[in-house]
Amino acid sequence: MFNGIIFNQGKIHKISERKKGINLFIKSNLPIKSKDLGISISCDGVCLTLVSKKKKILEFYLSNETLNRSKFKQITKGDSINLELPLKKGQNISGHICQGHVDYVAKVKKIKLIDKSYLVEFSANSSQKNNLIEKASILINGVSLTISKITKNGFEVWIIPHTYKLTNLSKLKKNSLVNIEIDILSKYVKKYYNEK
Numbered sequence: 001m002f003n004g005i006i007f008n009q010g011k012i013h014k015i016s017e018r019k020k021g022i023n024l025f026i027k028s029n030l031p032i033k034s035k036d037l038g039i040s041i042s043c044d045g046v047c048l049t050l051v052s053k054k055k056k057i058l059e060f061y062l063s064n065e066t067l068n069r070s071k072f073k074q075i076t077k078g079d080s081i082n083l084e085l086p087l088k089k090g091q092n093i094s095g096h097i098c099q100g101h102v103d104y105v106a107k108v109k110k111i112k113l114i115d116k117s118y119l120v121e122f123s124a125n126s127s128q129k130n131n132l133i134e135k136a137s138i139l140i141n142g143v144s145l146t147i148s149k150i151t152k153n154g155f156e157v158w159i160i161p162h163t164y165k166l167t168n169l170s171k172l173k174k175n176s177l178v179n180i181e182i183d184i185l186s187k188y189v190k191k192y193y194n195e196k
Contacts (some may be wrong), residue, residue: 002142047100095144
C-alpha cells in the first residue's frame with residue numbers, strides 16, 4: 001500500500017525488451033538496500049517489484065499486462081518517474097490509500113496557471129467518469145490529488161507549487177499521458193450499492 005505522497009523521483013536509465021514484457025531500469029537516490037530486493041515500489045503509480053539494485057540503478061520487470069494497462073508502453077529513456085516506498089506500520093497517511101493498480105491511462109486536455117497553482121483537466125470516458133466523485137481523492141502518476149470538478153470530457157485537479165516542484169507533474173503538457181488510479185474506497189462503495 002502507498003499514500004501518494006512523493007518525495008523522490010528517478011529517471012529511466014534503460015529499457016530492455018522481452019518477449020512478454022520489459023525490464024525497466026530507473027536511476028534514483030531512493031534509500032534502498034540490497035536486503036530490500038523483492039519489495040514493492042510505486043513507479044508513477046504502478047506497483048512494481050524490485051528485482052535488482054546496482055549502485056543507484058533499480059531494476060523492475062513489467063509484464064505485457066502491466067504495459068497494456070499503464071502509460072509505460074510509451075515511456076522512453078530519460079523520462080522522470082515518481083517513486084514511493086510502501087507504507088510502514090505507524091506511518092502517517094497524508095494522502096489516501098493507494099494500491100498501485102492503474103485503472104486507465106488519461107490524457108491531459110488543458111493546463112492553466114492561476115496565481116501560483118496549476119488547474120489541469122484530464123480525460124475520462126463515460127464509464128470512467130461514473131467512478132469519479134467530486135472532492136474525492138485520485139492518484140495521478142502516483143501523486144495523491146483531489147478531484148475539484150467533473151467536466152464534460154473528464155475531471156479537473158489543482159496542483160499546488162509544492163507538489164508541482166517535487167513531482168513529474170511539472171513535466172505535463174497538453175496530450176501528455178498519465179496513470180490514473182481511482183480511489184479504491186469509492187469503487188468498493190459503488191460496487192456494494194450496485195449489488196444490493
